[in-house]
Amino acid sequence: MPLITESHDSLPYLDTPSEQYLASARALITASLPSKSTTSQPHPLLPPPPSSHRTPALDLEQTRLANSPSSHLKAISTTHYESPSTPSELRVSAFYLSKRAQNLELLERYGKNSWLVHNSVLEEELRAVEKELVETREEVLGVNRERKRFQVRGGDEMVGLERGWKEGVGRTVEVQLAVGALEGERRKVLRAGGGR
Secondary structure (H helix, E strand, O other): OOOOOOOOOOOOOOOOOOHHHHHHHHHHHHHHOOOHHHHHOOOOOOOOOOOOOOOHHHHHHHHHHHHOHHHOOOOOOOHHHOOOOOHHHHHHHHHHHHHHHHHHHHHHHHHHHHHHHHHHHHHHHHHHHHHHHHHHHHHHHHHHHHHHHHHHHHHHHHHHHHHHHHHHHHHHHHHHHHHHHHHHHHHHHHHHOOOO
């Protein structure tokens, strides 16, 4: 048995906030948001923005590249696209190309079947996930229906309890008023009787 059997943060089917409460909540939210004037002015401790995007370091680098084209970056090496020059490089290249051709033949022969089998497996997984999604949605709808039913059923009880509480408080106030009136009469009687 779980330790917490019920937890209701709100009773959306019973609680209907008044316009006064909504206006009060909106005012609190607006008060907590920063004013528009604070976002237009930067913080005084921030340095002023640079006047242009050009920096001395950028100018220096552009001058260096213009003066010596050989110092350009060699980020992409094109050497492996050149044809091999030594016999060992030729053998390695031929072996690589023959294996690549063999792999392409195998892919052409068995690839379609493997692809279709893989698609079939993915479709089965998709169907299972979609079925689980439908079941979960139905479960969520059932929980929400039960929650509404419980709250509506409990709402009648809450209204009755609130009415009883108000009547009890009213009776208590009436008794206190009656006690106060009796106390006043007792004092009058005591004063009239000579303070006995």
